[in-house]
Amino acid sequence: MATNKLLLMTFAICRLIVTVGLTVDPTDLLRLGVDGQLSVDPSDLETASLDFGLMTRAKPLAVLHPASAEDVARLVRAAYGSAQGLTVSARGHGHSINGQAQVTNGVVIEMNGSRGRTTAEAAARPRVSESERYVDVWGGELWTEVLKATIEYGLAPKSWTDYLYLTVGGTLSNAGISGQTFNHGKGEILTCSEEKNSELFHAVLGGLGQFGIITRARIDLEPAPQRVRWIRVLYSNFSAFTNDQEFLISLHGLPASQRFDYVEGFVIVDEGLINNWRSSFFSPKNPVKLSSINADGGVLYCLEITKNYDESTAETIDQEIETLLKKLDFIPTSVFTTDLPYVDFLDRVHKAELKLRSKGLWDVPHPWWDQRSSAVMPDEEVFYLVALLRSALESGDETQSLEYLRDQNRQILRFCAKAGIKAKQYLPHYTTQQEWVDHFGDKWDQFHKRKMEFDPRHILATGQLIFTPSF
Numbered sequence: 327m328a329t330n331k332l333l334l335m336t337f338a339i340c341r342l343i344v345t346v347g348l349t350v351d352p353t354d355l356l357r358l359g360v361d362g363q364l365s366v367d368p369s370d371l372e373t374a375s376l377d378f379g380l381m382t383r384a385k386p387l388a389v390l391h392p393a394s395a396e397d398v399a400r401l402v403r404a405a406y407g408s409a410q411g412l413t414v415s416a417r418g419h420g421h422s423i424n425g426q427a428q429v430t431n432g433v434v435i436e437m438n439g440s441r442g443r444t445t446a447e448a449a450a451r452p453r454v455s456e457s458e459r460y461v462d463v464w465g466g467e468l469w470t471e472v473l474k475a476t477i478e479y480g481l482a483p484k485s486w487t488d489y490l491y492l493t494v495g496g497t498l499s500n501a502g503i504s505g506q507t508f509n510h511g512k513g514e515i516l517t518c519s520e521e522k523n524s525e526l527f528h529a530v531l532g533g534l535g536q537f538g539i540i541t542r543a544r545i546d547l548e549p550a551p552q553r554v555r556w557i558r559v560l561y562s563n564f565s566a567f568t569n570d571q572e573f574l575i576s577l578h579g580l581p582a583s584q585r586f587d588y589v590e591g592f593v594i595v596d597e598g599l600i601n602n603w604r605s606s607f608f609s610p611k612n613p614v615k616l617s618s619i620n621a622d623g624g625v626l627y628c629l630e631i632t633k634n635y636d637e638s639t640a641e642t643i644d645q646e647i648e649t650l651l652k653k654l655d656f657i658p659t660s661v662f663t664t665d666l667p668y669v670d671f672l673d674r675v676h677k678a679e680l681k682l683r684s685k686g687l688w689d690v691p692h693p694w695w696d697q698r699s700s701a702v703m704p705d706e707e708v709f710y711l712v713a714l715l716r717s718a719l720e721s722g723d724e725t726q727s728l729e730y731l732r733d734q735n736r737q738i739l740r741f742c743a744k745a746g747i748k749a750k751q752y753l754p755h756y757t758t759q760q761e762w763v764d765h766f767g768d769k770w771d772q773f774h775k776r777k778m779e780f781d782p783r784h785i786l787a788t789g790q791l792i793f794t795p796s797f
């Protein structure tokens with residue numbers, strides 16, 4: 327997917343409530359006295375030991391199901407005061423791939439579980455302000471729940487992840503607005519925004535869980551479109567494909583009628599992939615025979631675009647799309663279209679998940695390599711988000727094995743480095759601090775300074791392997 331800095335996934339977040347590390351009198355876990363549940367149940371420990379990647383395992387000492395932000399603060403205080411040393415990691419929905427939300431000598435806070443959420447705060451559904459167009463949510467809330475709550479008012483957040491079964495806090499910790507300097511905060515539970523405690527606000531967005539735990543977020547809303555026209559077109563020429571993507575994102579300042587609302591793309595190396603989705607798309611003109619396309623080395627490129635509309639714009643939508651498509655250089659007979667409710671479009675990846683689950687293909691290792699920009703962005707004005715979303719299968723085919731796919735990922739990185747192609751990883755996974763220093767580049771000093779300020783003992787999100795706890 328081509329993107330530029332203006333179009334970077336910036337969730338319109340106006341306010342966050344964050345629990346930061348704070349040095350207090352020593353206490354221990356047993357005297358924590360939380361309102362939620364502190365569990366050492368083997369099944370809780372097992373869940374918290376794993377993540378979506380299924381490649382790393384680390385067993386925590388206990389799992390906290392918090393009832394409120396105060397519970398989170400209690401645990402962080404206790405960890406700070408612990409003489410033996412205790413680390414703390416928030417776990418959203420555990421959709422990391424390399425153990426980023428795991429801890430070995432500490433406590434995992436299950437932000438998304440409903441178990442501890444017994445008090446008004448953590449159990450409360452997202453609170454929508456219709457007049458001021460925002461929604462206040464618990465940090466462990468899934469985007470799908472946010473959507474359900476806001477759509478009742480005909481409103482929706484302005485920007486989404488492709489997949490809605492991720493938590494708000496986990497997503498903001500990886501993607502979103504990146505850093506600036508911020509003011510030193512010494513409260514336990516802090517409210518921060520662009521104006522208030524702005525250093526902390528900017529630090530935690532894209533902060534990889536290093537500076538605090540997001541317990542609440544306020545998200546800007548806009549009127550939700552009713553329907554989506556979802557179009558896929560094919561290319562056999564890579565330059566034509568990228569030229570069109572870059573042209574489409576360059577339209578971002580124009581009125582909605584003159585641009586698409588969503589632009590992604592993918593590479594098709596296997597015809598089976600197309601056959602998977604083409605049955606649910608309609609090809610108005612001469613459905614293309616894939617075998618008849620003279621593909622470059624057997625590879626096709628698919629541009630995926632959408633246009634949102636509702637009753638008031640339904641009459642003009644066909645014309646608007648036609649005008650835009652005319653400016654593109656795809657294979658003329660390869661237009662696949664479908665039309666669906668906005669909510670169903672947002673939920674599209676979950677539908678794919680259900681299909682994969684039914685075939686036993688979801689809970690398998692995921693050596694994902696996903697090069698998206700978050701806090702750290704490539705220097706270029708226009709850059710590409712490249713995602714290799716593959717599953718390792720035990721099929722006996724060596725090219726589908728975890729080791730083979732991991733090795734391919736490493737080869738791609740080496741190739742980029744050798745060819746001078748600059749790359750920044752989204753969901754970065756490094757095992758040495760020097761690699762993190764290289765990853766952050768110019769931002770490292772600021773990142774490090776913030777760490778010393780907000781989590782000086784380095785007890786938060788140790789699964790990222792950026793800092794070593796100092797006990």
Ligand code: FAD
Binds near residue numbers: 419487492540753789
């Ligand atoms: P976890 O994986 O549980 O946690 C990730 C990190 O954030 C950990 O370091 C954890 O300690 C920290 N953290 C979690 N909650 C908090 C909190 N409340 N406060 C502070 N730190 C916290 N990402 C995108 O941006 N866009 C996508 O479209 C997208 N699609 C995806 C689709 C699938 C199927 C999967 C598996 C992942 C996808 N991701 C996507 C990646 C996703 O954003 C990351 O996995 C991210 O970590 C959020 O997932 P999570 O809520 O499960 O967080």
